[in-house]
Every structure is written in C-alpha cells, then in structure tokens.
Amino acid sequence: MFxxxxxxxxxxxxxxxxxxxxxxxxxxxxxxEQLPSVRSLSTQLTVNPNTIQKAYRELEREGYIYSLQGKxxxxxxxxxxxxxxxxxxxxxxxxxxxxxxxxxxLTKAExxxxxxxxxxxxxxxxxxx
Amino acid sequence: MIELNQVIKAFxxxxxxxxxxxxxxxxxxxxxxxxxxxxxxxxxxIIAGIYRQDSGTVRIKGxxxxxxxxxxxxxxxxxxxxxxxxxxxxxxMAQFYRSVYPQWSDERFNQLASVFKLDVKRKLHRMSxxxxxxxxxxxxxxxxxxxxxxxxPIDGLDPVMRQQIKNLLFQEAAERQVTIIISSHNLRExxxxxxxxxxxxxxxxxxxxxxxxLKADTHKIQVAFRHPNHADSLKEQVxxxxxxxxxxxxxxxxxxxxEDVTSQFRLHDPYLLDVLPLTLEExxxxxxxxxxxxxxPIIL
Numbered sequence: 001m002f003x004x005x006x007x008x009x010x011x012x013x014x015x016x017x018x019x020x021x022x023x024x025x026x027x028x029x030x031x032x033e034q035l036p037s038v039r040s041l042s043t044q045l046t047v048n049p050n051t052i053q054k055a056y057r058e059l060e061r062e063g064y065i066y067s068l069q070g071k072x073x074x075x076x077x078x079x080x081x082x083x084x085x086x087x088x089x090x091x092x093x094x095x096x097x098x099x100x101x102x103x104x105x106l107t108k109a110e111x112x113x114x115x116x117x118x119x120x121x122x123x124x125x126x127x128x129x
Numbered sequence: 130m131i132e133l134n135q136v137i138k139a140f141x142x143x144x145x146x147x148x149x150x151x152x153x154x155x156x157x158x159x160x161x162x163x164x165x166x167x168x169x170x171x172x173x174x175i176i177a178g179i180y181r182q183d184s185g186t187v188r189i190k191g192x193x194x195x196x197x198x199x200x201x202x203x204x205x206x207x208x209x210x211x212x213x214x215x216x217x218x219x220x221x222m223a224q225f226y227r228s229v230y231p232q233w234s235d236e237r238f239n240q241l242a243s244v245f246k247l248d249v250k251r252k253l254h255r256m257s258x259x260x261x262x263x264x265x266x267x268x269x270x271x272x273x274x275x276x277x278x279x280x281x282p283i284d285g286l287d288p289v290m291r292q293q294i295k296n297l298l299f300q301e302a303a304e305r306q307v308t309i310i311i312s313s314h315n316l317r318e319x320x321x322x323x324x325x326x327x328x329x330x331x332x333x334x335x336x337x338x339x340x341x342x343l344k345a346d347t348h349k350i351q352v353a354f355r356h357p358n359h360a361d362s363l364k365e366q367v368x369x370x371x372x373x374x375x376x377x378x379x380x381x382x383x384x385x386x387x388e389d390v391t392s393q394f395r396l397h398d399p400y401l402l403d404v405l406p407l408t409l410e411e412x413x414x415x416x417x418x419x420x421x422x423x424x425x426p427i428i429l
Contacts, residue, residue: 011345
C-alpha cells in the first residue's frame with residue numbers, strides 16, 4: 001500500500017505522514033476507512049513500529065485521522081481542511097517554479113500560453129460532475 | 130525501563146565508560162553509535178550485568194542488574210562474536226539455554242525454525258560466521274527476553290537475513306514491548322532500525338536523541354552570499370557546526386529549527402540557498418568533528 005524510499009534524506013516518519021496525507025487528499029483512503037495497524041505496517045514495510053506510531057500520532061494531531069481505543073486508526077471525515085493545507089503547499093511551489101522559469105528566460109506571454117494550454121488539457125480530460 | 134546514572138567503569142588507568150547517564154523507554158529500539166574504542170561494548174556489558182560499574186547506578190525496571198538472577202533471566206546479551214560450546218549443535222545449545230533462562234519457549238523456538246533454515250544437528254563450529262550469528266539470534270529470541278542487548282548484530286548477515294532479523298526485532302518491540310539496544314558502526318542499518326540513538330566518544334555520550342528529532346534538528350545548507358560580510362554577521366545568529374568553502378558557494382552544517390535557520394539566511398537575500406536534511410552518517414561525522422575526532426586528509 002505504501003512505498004517508502006529508504007535512501008531518501010527525508011525521515012521515514014515524515015515520508016509516512018506525507019504519503020498518508022496524499023492518499024487522503026486524493027481520496028484513495030476514504031473517510032472512516034481503517035488504516036493498517038502499526039504492527040502489520042511495521043512488518044510489511046520493515047519499519048520500526050515506534051516510527052509508525054509517531055507518524056500516526058502526528059497525523060492525528062493534524063486532524064487527518066482519528067483513533068478508537070482498541071480498534072485502530074481511521075481517516076477523518078473532514079477532509080476539506082487538509083485540502084487547504086495542500087493548496088498552500090502547491091501555491092508555494094508554483095511561485096518558485098514561475099521564478100525559476102522567468103530566470104531561465106521564459107517570457108510572460110510564453111508562460112501564459114503554457115498555462116492556457118495546460119488548463120485546456122485538464123478540462124478535456126476531467127469530466128465535470 | 131533502563132536508567133543509567135553517572136556510570137563509570139575503568140580498566141586499570143583507562144576509563145572505558147566515563148560518567149554516562151541515559152534513559153531508555155520500554156519497547157524502544159535504541160542505537161548505540163561511536164568511534165572505535167568509544168566504550169560501546171563495555172557499556173552494553175554493564176547494562177547486561179556482566180561488568181560491575183565502579184560508580185553510578187544501572188537500573189532495569191527499578192532494580193540493579195548486577196548479580197540479580199531474576200532480572201538476568203529476562204535479559205539477553207548477544208556478543209559481537211557469538212560463543213557456543215565446543216563441538217555443540219543448535220540442539221545442544223537450546224538445551225543449555227532452556228536450563229538457564231526460565232522464560233525459554235520451545236514453541237517460539239520451533240516457530241523461528243521457519244525463519245532460520247539451519248540444520249539444528251549440525252556442529253556450530255562448522256557453520257559460517259553469518260550462520261552462527263543467525264543461530265545466536267534464534268537462541269536469544271527463544272529465551273523470550275524483556276531486554277535485548279546486541280553488539281554489532283547485523284555483522285556478517287546477507288541482505289535477506291538482515292531484513293528478516295529486522296522484521297523479527299520490530300515484531301518483538303511491537304508485540305511484546307521488548308526493549309532493544311543495538312551497537313553498530315553501520316549507520317545505514319541503525320538509521321532504518323532505531324528510534325533513538327546515542328553517539329559515544331571516549332567513554333562519554335556526545336548526543337542522545339530521538340532519531341527523527343536529530344535529523345530534523347541539523348541541516349546542511351549551501352549558500353552563495355551577495356557580500357562576504359553577510360557570512361560574518363550570520364555566525365552570531367545561528368549555531369554553526371561546520372563550515373566549508375567551495376568557490377563562491379559555502380557549505381554550512383547548522384543546528385536549529387529549520388524555519389528559524391532558513392529565515393536567518395534568507396535575511397541576506399543570497400544568490401543561492403539550499404537547505405537539505407542530513408543523513409545519520411553525516412550527523413555522526415560532524416558531531417565527531419565537534420568532539421575533536423575528525424577525518425584528516427591523509428595521503429601516504
């Protein structure tokens with residue numbers, strides 16, 4: 001279910017937190033769906049159970065998941081809130097990318113054209129519901 | 130679970146362990162790192178109750194371990210070179226362990242047979258180093274310990290077995306809340322295995338921390354300033370462990386909160402600013418450098 005990059009410089013618990021958030025935001029994990037137990041995930045990924053526990057605690061603190069005594073951890077039903085955090089992150093990286101593009105000589109007109117093209121493609125691919 | 134307070138142990142003039150205090154939680158997997166001869170093995174032997182400390186206290190579940198049979202029956206120490214009786218096989222050794230460790234479980238022993246595919250009748254001295262290591266882990270885990278002390282446990286194991294043994298240790302920690310202390314030079318292994326680490330040097334502990342905090346707390350920063358003055362004013366603001374100039378780009382190893390450090394650097398609006406987390410190996414090297422043990426550019 002999760003793939004971790006053990007060679008990454010990023011701490012394993014951080015990778016786990018990000019992975020779960022991503023899966024919640026993209027709807028791969030549905031509200032009230034149960035997350036794998038610390039024990040089974042530890043065996044599956046060969047990751048220290050304390051690290052997984054820590055990642056779950058962090059996710060709970062940020063409101064992505066909730067836990068029931070003796071039952072396990074579940075995805076929170078209020079996913080609207082996490083999406084906002086995601087938006088901020090994307091906004092930041094977009095600004096950074098635009099700066100980089102402008103340094104490397106792309107003009108405003110070219111970027112606008114790219115933006116329009118990309119938007120057109122997305123609208124064609126994703127049917128409105 | 131395990132509490133050490135100002136522990137000192139000297140062999141003749143040499144203080145192998147020089148005033149170590151540490152606290153290890155139940156169910157934690159604790160990594161002990163250090164330079165060669167730092168005193169890791171001595172420390173493990175003190176915690177195992179093999180050596181008696183000259184001063185200070187060592188308490189496991191609130192009791193002193195030295196000459197404490199009850200506690201020692203729940204503690205396993207795996208030496209860096211596993212010892213078996215001459216001419217013995219795994220079956221012989223299992224009989225011996227069964228007679229010594231009251232918690233020994235035949236059920237567990239048989240269960241583990243599916244992991245370690247070793248011939249229990251074969252003489253241990255005719256097995257390879259890695260196979261003997263597997264036998265030691267097999268016997269050790271069958272004793273159902275509450276405290277597991279392992280000196281260089283991954284040494285000599287093939288990648289499949291390493292992964293297997295790691296998985297076993299994780300299960301021990303998760304299901305039975307076993308407290309595990311591992312000493313190693315292999316920082317990559319420790320990084321995946323442990324939740325807490327301590328770095329030892331000359332009988333003392335330089336750093337001990339939650340591994341993730343340690344990694345979140347030290348950063349590698351590459352920066353190109355607009356003006357050389359900027360570098361000087363920065364030195365007063367942030368805690369710099371290491372500095373290295375490579376042309377117009379300077380490499381800093383900085384301690385502190387990521388946001389704080391980054392904003393300090395950003396104040397000067399540098400041409401280039403890259404902040405990277407460190408690997409455990411890098412942390413080890415820079416902490417050691419701070420303790421006066423560094424890599425010399427030697428050409429012989």
